[in-house]
Amino acid sequence: MKNRYALLLGGLLLGSSGFAQFSDNFDSYTAGGYLGVQSVPWTTWSGTQGGAEDVLVSSALSHSAPNSIYYSSTSANGGPTDCVLSFGGVKNTGQFSIGAYFYVQSGKGAYFNLQADATIGATWALDCQMVNDGNLYLSNTQGSYLQTTYPIATWFELRLDINLNTNVWELFIDNVSQGSFANPINRVSFIDIFPINPTSLGGNNQAGYYMDDFFYNHTPYSLPSLNGAVTLASVSGGLAGQNRDVVATVRNLGTTAITSFDITYDYNGSQITENVTGQNLASLATMNYTFNQQILLAAGSNPLTITISNVNGAGADGDANDDVKTITLNPVVPAAGKMVVAEEGTGTWCGWCPRGAVYMEEMSTKYDGYFAGIAVHNSDPMTVTDYDAAIGGLISGYPSALVDRGAEIDPSQMEGDFLNRIVLDPAGTFNIGGTVNGNSLTVDVTTTFHINTSGDWRLLTVLTEDGITGTTSGYNQTNYYSSTSQNLPLVGAGHNWQTEPNPVPAANMVYDHVARDINPSFTGLQNAFTSTISANDIFSNSFNFTLDPTWDVNAMHIVVMLRHPNGTIENAGEIALSDLITGVEENTSNFSARLFPNPASDFSNVAINISNPADVNVEVIDINGKVVSTRAFGTMRGEFLLPVNTSALSSGIYLVNVRVGNELKSIRLIKQ
Numbered sequence: 070m071k072n073r074y075a076l077l078l079g080g081l082l083l084g085s086s087g088f089a090q091f092s093d094n095f096d097s098y099t100a101g102g103y104l105g106v107q108s109v110p111w112t113t114w115s116g117t118q119g120g121a122e123d124v125l126v127s128s129a130l131s132h133s134a135p136n137s138i139y140y141s142s143t144s145a146n147g148g149p150t151d152c153v154l155s156f157g158g159v160k161n162t163g164q165f166s167i168g169a170y171f172y173v174q175s176g177k178g179a180y181f182n183l184q185a186d187a188t189i190g191a192t193w194a195l196d197c198q199m200v201n202d203g204n205l206y207l208s209n210t211q212g213s214y215l216q217t218t219y220p221i222a223t224w225f226e227l228r229l230d231i232n233l234n235t236n237v238w239e240l241f242i243d244n245v246s247q248g249s250f251a252n253p254i255n256r257v258s259f260i261d262i263f264p265i266n267p268t269s270l271g272g273n274n275q276a277g278y279y280m281d282d283f284f285y286n287h288t289p290y291s292l293p294s295l296n297g298a299v300t301l302a303s304v305s306g307g308l309a310g311q312n313r314d315v316v317a318t319v320r321n322l323g324t325t326a327i328t329s330f331d332i333t334y335d336y337n338g339s340q341i342t343e344n345v346t347g348q349n350l351a352s353l354a355t356m357n358y359t360f361n362q363q364i365l366l367a368a369g370s371n372p373l374t375i376t377i378s379n380v381n382g383a384g385a386d387g388d389a390n391d392d393v394k395t396i397t398l399n400p401v402v403p404a405a406g407k408m409v410v411a412e413e414g415t416g417t418w419c420g421w422c423p424r425g426a427v428y429m430e431e432m433s434t435k436y437d438g439y440f441a442g443i444a445v446h447n448s449d450p451m452t453v454t455d456y457d458a459a460i461g462g463l464i465s466g467y468p469s470a471l472v473d474r475g476a477e478i479d480p481s482q483m484e485g486d487f488l489n490r491i492v493l494d495p496a497g498t499f500n501i502g503g504t505v506n507g508n509s510l511t512v513d514v515t516t517t518f519h520i521n522t523s524g525d526w527r528l529l530t531v532l533t534e535d536g537i538t539g540t541t542s543g544y545n546q547t548n549y550y551s552s553t554s555q556n557l558p559l560v561g562a563g564h565n566w567q568t569e570p571n572p573v574p575a576a577n578m579v580y581d582h583v584a585r586d587i588n589p590s591f592t593g594l595q596n597a598f599t600s601t602i603s604a605n606d607i608f609s610n611s612f613n614f615t616l617d618p619t620w621d622v623n624a625m626h627i628v629v630m631l632r633h634p635n636g637t638i639e640n641a642g643e644i645a646l647s648d649l650i651t652g653v654e655e656n657t658s659n660f661s662a663r664l665f666p667n668p669a670s671d672f673s674n675v676a677i678n679i680s681n682p683a684d685v686n687v688e689v690i691d692i693n694g695k696v697v698s699t700r701a702f703g704t705m706r707g708e709f710l711l712p713v714n715t716s717a718l719s720s721g722i723y724l725v726n727v728r729v730g731n732e733l734k735s736i737r738l739i740k741q
Contacts, residue, residue, distance in 0.1 A: 088286075088287065088288060088289060089156070089157050089285075089286065089287045090284070090285070090286035090287070091110065091154075091284065091285055091286070092282070092283065092284035092285075093108075093111075093282075093283050093284075094133050094136070094281060094282050094283075095126055095131075095136040095137055095138055095281065095283075096131075096133065096134070096135060096136050098126045098136060099126065100126050100127060100128035100135070100136055101125060101126065101128075102125065102126055103118065103119045103120075103123040103124070103125060103126075104123060104124050104125070104126055104138055104152065105118030105119060105123040105124075105152070106118050106119045106123070107126070110154055110155065111152060111153070111154055112152075112153050112154070112155075113151055113152060113153055114151040114153055114189065114190075114261065114263075115151075121149040121150070122148075122149055122150060122151045122152075123150070123152070124138050124139070124140060124150050124152045124262075125138070125139065126138055127139040127279065129279075130172060130279050131279070131281050132170040132172070132224045132279075132281035132282050133281060133282055136281075137172075137279045137280060137281035138152075138279065138280050138281075139277075139278070139279050139280075140152075140179070140262060140263075140264040140276065140277070140278055140279075140280070141177075141264055141276055141277040141278075142264035142265060142266075142275075142276040142277075143274065143275055143276075144265075144274065145267070145268070145274045146265070147180070147263055147264055147265025147266075147267075147276065148263060148264065148265070150262075150263070150264055151261065151262075151263050152261070152262045152263075153189065153259055153260070153261050153262075154259060154260050155258065155259050156257060156258055156259060156260075156285060156287065158187065158258065159185070159186060159187055159256055159257070159258045160233060160256060160257050160258065160287050161233055161255065161256035161353065162233050162234055162289060162290040162292075162322065162353070163233055163234065163287060163288050163289040163290040164230070164231070164232055164233070164287070164288045164290075165230075165231045165233055165257060165285070165286075165287045165288075166228065166229065166230050166231070166284075166285065166286050166287075167183070167228070167229050167231075167257075167260065167284070167285040168226060168227055168228030168229065168241075168283075168284055168285075169226070169227060169280050169281065169282060169283040169284070170224050170225065170226050170227075170280070170281045170282045171199070171219075171224070171225060171226075171227055171278055171279065171280055172222070172223065172224050172225075172278060172279040172281075173199055173201075173219065173221055173222070173277070173278040174222060174277040174278060175201075175221055175222040176201055176273070176275060177201050177266060177273075177275045177276055177277035177278065178198070178199055178200050178201045178265075178266025178272045178273075178275065178276050178277075178278075179198075179199040179264070179266070179276060179277075179278035180196070180197065180198050180199065180262075180263055180264065180265045180266070180276065181197050181260060181261060181262045181263065182194075182195060182196045182197065182260075182261050182263070183195045183197075183229075183257045183258075183259070183260055183261075184257070184258050184259040184260075184261060185254050185256050185257060185258060186256075186258055187258060189258075189259055189261070192254060193209050193210060193254070194209060194252065194254045194255075194256060194257050194258075195207060195208075195209055195229075195238070195252065195254075195257075196208050196209055197227075198265075198266075198267075198270055198272075199219055199278070200266060200270055200271050200272045201221075201266055201272055201273055201275065202271055203218045203219060203220075203221050204216060204217075204218055204219075204270075204271065205217050205218060205219045205242075205247075206270060207238075207240060207250075209252070209253075209254055211252075211253040211254060212253075214238070214250040214252065215240055215247065215248050215250055217240065217242070217247040217248065219242060220242075224281075225242055225243050226241075226242065226243050226244070226282075227240070227241070227242055228240075228241040228242075228244075229241075231257070233255060233256065233257075233290075234290055234298060234300075234322060234388075234390075234391050235298070235300065235390065235391050235394075236251045236252060236255045236300035236301055236318075236394075237249050237250075237251065238250055238251070238252050251300070251301050251302070251394070251396070253301060253303075253318075255300060255301070260285075262280065264276035264277070264278070290322070292322060292323055292324050292352065292353075293322075293323050293324070293386070293387025293388055294323055294324055294325050294387055295323045295324075295325045295327075295380055295381060295383060295386050295387050296321070296322045296323035296380070296386045296387040296388045296391070297319060297320070297321060297322070297323070297327055297330050297377045297380040297386055297392070298319070298320045298321075298322045298377065298388075298391035298392065299317055299318070299319060299320075299332075299375050299376065299377050299391070299392065299393060299394040300318045300319075300320045300355065300391070300394065301316075301317070301318035301394065302315070302316075302317055302318075302334075302373060302374075302375045302394040302395070302396045303315075303316045303317075303318075303396075304316070304364065304366075304373065304396075304398060305435065306400075306435070306484075307366050307400055307435065307436075308366065308400055308401050308402070308403045308436065308439060308491065309366050309367060309368040309400045309401065309402045309403070309692045309693075309722075310365070310366065310368075310403070310692045310722050310723075310724060310737070311365075311366050311400075311436075312363040312364070312365055312366075312735070313363055313364055313366055314359050314360065314363055315334050315336075315359070315360040315363065315364055315373070315375070316357055316358065316359050316360075317332060317334075317357070317358050317360075317375045317377075317394070318355055318356070318357055318358075319332070319350070319355065319356050319357075319358055319377060320353070320354070320355045321350045321351060321352050321353060321354050321355075322353070322388065322391060323352060323380075323386070323387055324352050325352070325381070326349055326350060326351055326352070327348055327349075327350040327380055327381060328346070328347075328348050328349060328350075328381055329344070329345060329346040329347070329348060329379075329380070329381055329382060330344075330345050330348075330377050330378070330379060330380045330381070331343070331344050331345070331377070331378045331379040332345060332358060332360075332375065332376070332377050332378075333375065333376045333378070334360060334364070334373060334374065334375050335372075335373070335374045335375075335376075336364050336367075336371065336372070336373045336374075336398070337364070337365075337367045337371050337693075337694050338694070339364065339694075341360060341362050343360060343361060343362075345358060365690070365694045365724070366398065366400040367398075367400075367692070367693045367694040368400070368402045368692045368693050369399065369693070370397055370398070370399040371397070371398055371399075372395050372396070372397050372398075373395065373396050373397070373398050374393060374394070374395045375393070375394050375395075376392055376393045377392050377393075378392065401488055401491065401492060402492065402692065403439055403491045403492065403722060404491065404492055404493055404494045404495060405494070405498075405668075405720055405721045405722055405739050405740070405741070406495055406498035406640070406668055406739045406741070407439070407490075407491055407492075407493065407494070407495050407640060408438075408439055408440070408441055408640060408641040408642055408643060409436075409439065409440055409441070409472060409473055409486075409487050409490045409491050409641065410440075410441045410442075410443065410472075410473060410628060410630055410638050410641035411429070411432065411440065411441070411442050411443070411470050411471065411472045411473075411483050411486075411487070412443045412445055412460060412470065412471045412474070413425045413429055413442065413443065413444050413445060413468060413469070413470045413471075413480055413582075414445055414447060414457075414460050414461065414464045414467050414468060414469045414470070415444050415445065415446055415447065415467060415468050416446055416447040416448050416449050416452075416467055417446070417449040417450075417451075417543060417544060417545060417546050417547065417572075417578075418448055418449060418547055419447075419467040419468060419547060420547040420548060420549030420550075420571070421467070421468060421549055421550075422467055422468045422546070422547075423546065423548055423550055423559060423562070423564070423566045424468055424479075424480055424481060424550075424559060425444070425467075425468030425470065425480040426444070426561070426562040426580075426581070427480075427559060427560070427561030427562050427566075428470075428480040428481050428483055428484075428561075429442045429444060429480065429483075429562075429581070429582055430561055430562040430581065430582075431561060432483055432484060432487065433581075433582065435484075436487065436491075438737050439491055440487060441626075441628045441641050441642075441643040442533075442582040443531055443533055443582060443584050443628060444533075444580070444581070444582040444583050444584060445457055445460045445584050446583060446584070447460075447461060447467065449543050449544075450539060450541065450543040450544060451537065451580065451583050451584075453584050453585065453586060453587060455587065455590065455591065456531075456584050456587045456591060459590075459591035459592075460591075463477065464477050465477060468480050470482070470483050472486035472487060472490060473486075473490050473637055473638040473639075473641075474632075474636060474637045474638045475490075475637060494519070495519070495631070495639055495640035496518060496519060496520050496522055496526075496631070496633075496639050496640070497516045497517060497518045497519060497526075497631050497639065497640060498516070498517055498519070498640060498642070498668050498739065498741070499514055499515065499516055499517075499629050499631075499640070499642040500514070500515040500517075500666060500667070500668070501513070501514055501515075501627060501629055501642050501643075501644045502515075502649070503611075503627070503649050504649065505616075505622070505646075505649050505650050508615055508616045508617075508618060509613065509614075509615060509616070510532075510613070510614040510615075510616055510646070510649075511611055511612070511613055511614075512530050512588075512611065512612045512613075512614070512627055512629075513609065513610075513611050514528060514530070514609070514610050514611070514612070514629050514642075515607060515608070515609050516528065516597075516598070516607070516608045516609075516610070516631065517605070517606075517607050517668070517741065518598075518602050518603070518604060518605070518606045518607075518608075519604055519605075519741070520602075520604050521602065521603050521604050522602045523600055523601045523602060524600070524634035525595070525600075525634045526597065526598045526602070526631065526632065526633065526634060526639075527592065527593030527594055527595060527597055527598075527631075527632040528593055528594045528597040528598075528610055528629070528630070528631060528632070529587065529588065529589065529590065529591070529592075529593035529594060529629075529630050529632060530587070530588050530612045530614075530627060530628065530629050530630070531584055531586070531587045531588075531627075531628040531630070532584070532585040532586045532587075532614060532625055532626070532627060532628075532646070533582055533583060533584055533585060533625065533626045533628060534583050534585050534620055534621060534624055534625045534626075535581040535582065535583075535624045535625075535626075536579055536580075536581065536621060536624045537579065537580040537581075537583050538575070538578065538579055538580075539575050539578075540575055540576070541575065542575065543575075544575035544578055544580075545572040545573065545574055545575050545578070546572055546573040546578050547571065547572045548566055548569055548570070548571040548572055548573050549571065550566035550567050550569075551566065551567065551568075551569055551570055551571035552567070552571070562581070563579060564577075585617070585620060585625070586614055588612045588613070588614060589612070592632070592636075593630070593632040594610060594612075597610050622646050622647065622650060623646075623647050625645070625646040625647075626643050626644065626645055626646060627643065627644050627645075627646055627649075628641060628642070628643050629641060629642040629643070648663070659679065659680050659681050659683060659729060659730065659732055660677060660678060660679040660680065660683070660727075660729045660732065660734075661677070661678045662675055662676065662677045662678075662727045662734050662736065663675075663676050663736070664676075664713075664725055664736045664738060667736075667737075667738055667739060668738075668739035668740065668741045669713075669715045669738060669739070669740055669741065670715070670716075670740075670741050671714075671715060671716040672712060672713065672714055672715055672716065673712075673713045673715055673725075673738060674710045674711065674712055674713065675687060675710070675711040675713060675725065675727055675736075676708075676709075676710055677705075677708070677709050677710075677711060677727065677729075678707070678708045679705055679706050679707060679708075679709075679729055680706070681706065682704050682705070682706040683704065683705070683706075683729045683730035683732075684701070684703065684704050684705075684728075684729070684730060685701070685702040685703065685704070685705045685711070685727075685728070685729050686699065686700070686701050686702065686727075686728045687699070687700050687702065687711055687713065687725065687726070687727055687728075688700075688725075688726045688728075689713065689715075689718070689723050689724070689725055689726075689738070690723060690724045690725075690726060691718075691721070691723055692721060692722050692723070697718065697723070698713075698714070705729075711727075713725060713738070715738070715740050718740045719740065720740050720741060721739075721740055722737060722738070722739055722740075723737075723738040723739075723740060724736070724737060724738070725737075725738045
């Protein structure tokens, strides 16, 4: 007791300078007694010392004899033991280290978390889950950061060294670094030790572990007068060849308010500097800055470096160590001509189905041009009976999703399945066209196979519609996420579902990706292809639809699916129905452009219609961001076909940038 309190008292005595340290080997306590009852700093989540939440001191096993503390649970929800130690307030600058020795029993798991705010339970800074299979995961609500392994049934030291100025969190096991990361929640206030080993991470709901020789220490930071820092660099996940926003978290680590700064990103040979003015960033405050110019994600592992400079126009600031943040981007490279389709079982009566709408919208936005989403409604006014029945036979509940008609998953898991599928070379790719005559739609699909194959390959088409509204009660959306009393935040698809009522009235609902018709059936067109197929074989098929006059053709898409003989979806294609009506891919104030044929072999054309005279330039960029061809066509007005020579290009995905005056369109080109 004496030595432990002397160390704690020393930390408290140094509080005037902000330095704090604490350690506990639990040896001065009485084994069999509650830790919180015998200790000043240790307590429980509820603050009640002694009883079910408190932990018993153990002499059964220790790293430094005679005592340790032991946590166990056989509940899927963990607990009830829930031990807490405060760090003496929120630590958000300086150097913070925390560690302990753990012994995780064979066949069991372990867990602790770091809290971020003065009020416990407000924000989780970090979750550390040690699963019974020997895997260790660091994560929080913002994402997953690190996965490694730990030794089972033996004592090991786990330590986190955190530079809260530069936002570098590094994990050590037995003094060996397991990796580092930046944490969007870059502050700590408590440790919470709670036995749980959930099946969602591969656990078995059995937790059992000892902890000994615990410590933390914090060395504060003395703020310079003027100091801007970059604490986080982020780019939302994407595929090579996609454009993405670059976001930097800027923090004022000085005492003087920041009113302006220059900020630069450097990626794959491109260096962009932007001047930010009109700010009033107070000391220790943060702001997120999104660069005006996006990056084009390049294949391979490439660093992205963000640098802050010229804070308040004063040149160098008071601490150069926190001016730069570097992350490595290694985007997934999609297979040429590949599109992944997800079919979601949903319904307005389904209280958990807002989750499906949120993730469907997220995927459609994040992977536009590579992902086709179809919401298959059940028992509501948007139901397509035969489509609903077919999906219902493959899922066990709502909402559920099938990605390329693989295994049933929750819609929140679509991205993982998508990323596994998008890299697979498809057996065939499509050209999609057709005609609209009144309410009659003919969809013409040309399928080119790229492999020798055989079997019962089939083709099917689906019409989807966005922006659907209704006035009857059948369009009310049941919402089990409603009420702030539930810790179930869900935001997306145009709603903060936690603050919405249950149900959300029809007047406030808009439904997207809704299946309107399927042709010829869920299983596809028999004899769409010959039973034996050779590489480069081309097949043409047509599908006829009757358009309901209540449908908005300007908000509809045609989704084509190539069904593998095993029942999965091999590939998909999608075009806007309005493309068949207007004959253009996109419209802007001065010009429209579309690319055909696409996919292309030896050539393609840009069909362009220019309203006002302007200079026209066309460039082709490969998936690594390299310009492989460029051509200036001079000043033009009217309708033209601009040739794009693709004969010398390797098979893959390219961007064709069409620039007319100051306007730019980027169209994805697939070279076969």
